[in-house]
Amino acid sequence: MNPQPHTLLVNPTITSRHSARFPLSLLHLALSLDRVGSSRIVDGNLDRDVVDATLRALDERACTAVGISVMGGPHVAPAIAISRAVRAHRPELPIVWGGYFPTLYTDTVLAAPYVDYAIRGQGEDSLRELVDALHAGDASRLPTISGLSWKHEGGISHNPARAFSRNGPPTLLPYDKLGDPRRYLARTYLGRRTVAHQAAVGCRFHCTFCGVAAMFGGATALPPAARLDRDLTYLKHELGADSVQYFDHNFFDREQDMIPLLEVMARHELPWWCFARADALLNLSESSWKLVRRSRLRMAYIGAESPSPTMLKEIRKGTRPDQTMAVAEACRRHGVIPEFSFMVAPPENTEEETEHTFEFIRALKRVNPQSEIVIYIYTPLPDSSRHEKDRLRHPTATLRDLHGEPVVFPSTPDEWTQKHWVDYACHADAPWLSEKLRQRIDDFVTVLRCRYPTVQDLRSPPWAKRTLAAAASWRYRLRRYDRPWELTLANRLVRLRLPQAEGL
Template sequence: MKNGIILFNPRSAKWKHRIPNSILQIAASIHNKYDYVFVDGNLEKNCWEKIKSYLDSNEFNYFALTVMPGLQLKQAIPFSKSVRENYPEVKIIWGGYFASNQADVSLNSGFVDFVINGPGDKAFPQLINALEHKNDFTGIKNLIFKDGNRIFRTPKADLLDQDSLPPLPYNYLNNFYSLEKYLGKTFLGRRTASYHSSVGCPFTCSFCAVVPIYEARWKGKSAENIFNDLMFLKEQFQIDAVEFHDNNFFVSEKRTLEFSELVRNQKINWWGEGRIDTIDKYKDDSLALMKEAGCKMIFFGAETGNDEVLKQMDKGGTQSRSQIKNFAARLKLFNIIPEYSFVLGLPAENESKVYQQINDDINFIKEIKEINPDTEIIIYVYSPVPTKDSELYQKVTDAGFRFPEKLEDWLSPQWENFDLRKNPLTPWLKPYMIDRIKNFETVLNGYSPTVSDYKLTPIQKKVIKFFSGWRYKTRFYYLPYEIKFLQHFWLKYRQPEIEGFYSE
């Protein structure tokens, strides 16, 4: 058997297929060192048959995949299990947020051999090299593995200088899947690429899956290298827009401005994720330049209008109810759309308090829409993440919440919805509360359709707003069947969400 590597991207989206940057990053680390192939579950009609055909060739000794919470588990778990059962000599390596945050249950499954705990730019090729030469791998950083009945975690590696990393092998990927298939039409442009310009985040929000992995660390590429990469994609594949799927693109105002200066005349629209209390410190001239350079929308974790809950979330910095409102008004002056996400349904002292907080946040969202009607609203139901040292996670476990102890249990519809932040399975959140959140979301998105759903015509938007208006204004959100009917059967409308909240 040769030492070939299958890099597998499990299906992560139902309709929007992004460039699989996670496995491209790993591919860059082994390019010209090992033979490898890509398998993308988003584009394969029969994904398992493709994987099986490679393994049957007897040329592949490693099955490596990125595993994010939610949809990717539907292929990651059964395919990994089938590889173990049918090709027991093949080593199975998982990476991604789910793998890192649920490493114990993954390794205890018996069909995951190693977890790359964080960036794999060094850890992955070092692991392959150690396995190929039968060398000790216990000194490799960013690694989790099982030896007997014990699970071992090696120390975290320092984040690498992102400019020192090799370029992503876009052209090699293009040999397997035409890059055209990843450049979809969005509200940003006709050919929208996805791109990662940094790793990590310097903050420690207690509900964020990134925190246990990066531990408040962040490293970004230089503006010049970001620009050069985008110019390559523009020249080779004619992109006209880009989504920055960094955990926090806007950490450095200096870097943001340097990038904006470089890209301002290239006719590339862009979107990224940031923090309100970070960008609110930007100068007005900086925001004006960003808009001129193509920044159309920024995603922010507003989370809640309750200052006490914001502290409970360990949002850090100075984010507050008043700042969230004022910042929405400020961005309106520059015609940059704020995309605010809210997390509803956190634990509280009693059932009444939980429900009150939900209703308070619903009213706060409506305040934001009054201040800046263009504000996009994304609503999540709170789902715990294993940030075990946080006060919030302690509160969650004290209330009786537990993660599955068996990996295959994550395939149940209930835990899939948990991953997608639709049904959290948390003991303090009752069905009528979830109904309240979802019904309001339906009414809100009928009354104020998202610009991201560019397929809706002006007439369709007027019709759905007409049918939703009385509910929105009277606060009667109960059983909005007429809106759901219009959305599903006439508008083919989908609720706005960050499809890649746990993006690839």
């Protein structure tokens, strides 16, 4: 036996090599694991034959366990392929799944013969303790590991949840484990060498459709200013990053807590993109907005979700439609492009709510024509996947399909790889959505994205975008969205960027 445990961490392929960003979750895990042993990272977004890369890594060095990070949606199928290959290649090797998918669907994950352990919620401490116990061969420790679900002869055990940790990484993340970390810098709307970073973790809100709320239960933690300064200094001066995409679950929190962070960012002058909330931005004072401008915020992704106050209350969003309109105007004044996401086709009043949303988007465009619009299908989490305290305090109504039958969610990871369930996880389809309304939504999105091409699209020439905008203008003006065949044909030639599918 090796004197110290060694863990192989794998990120299944989910995007193109060009769109690959730092596997931040695995870097955080590696930093924790290396306190008691060692670790190696295989990133399927760069190692395109990720199964072969994983097996080669296992042959090169004995491992205590393999940890696989699984987001859900298109991440599940490659995670299954990796797990099955590992099981066939090293039958005795423990396989651990962590991330959003096993947190939300723990029993589903452990129903698979190729998963032995599931880590729920934050995994840094749970995985380290599990690997240490496995390396020592001490099964008596397993029941003491918070956040762990595991199989045994008597069935499946779910240990108590681990308390939310507000302790961020004490040192820089081990970027050197990725080979040359500069490979992850990409040309985007923000700059030529955009880097991905996460400063804050969690979100204090409890939206019923959100995996962040299910995972963290309303907890959030912002970084100390000194830590953010340390990280940005490395990313800018060592890696050469000229812009930052923050993967924080909700970047803007309480104003007094944000000011020290914005001051750090203003000193580094790196254009940036983040997730934000309308109410948080509207609560900023004029002096804080000046700081935002100095920090060079370029775009904020804001979950508007719906123009219906009733629906916003039902999904526990905590914002109002008038705040969406107000923040569009505030962003216009302060030179920030708001990227609004909307969820259409809810289970109740499906067509009426969808048409209402279309009209609201048009009104929003009149207030701020630069507003970016991202449209998703409303696909709430099943009650069993929501955070325990939200599930008990605020149960949701039974979801029903087009025929009025209760929606039955998959019971195995393999079932989650079926196209209609991948689409559900990606907010692209729902069991209660008719083909007619699905086409109506697709047509509206086609007309809208041609009429207002996204500024994030760097590959399409300006003349092509202007031509598409002109071609779509009459349809948009007259609300003639149905069957825009000429725009669909033109899109095949121009290939406008889809931010909801391709990212920044």
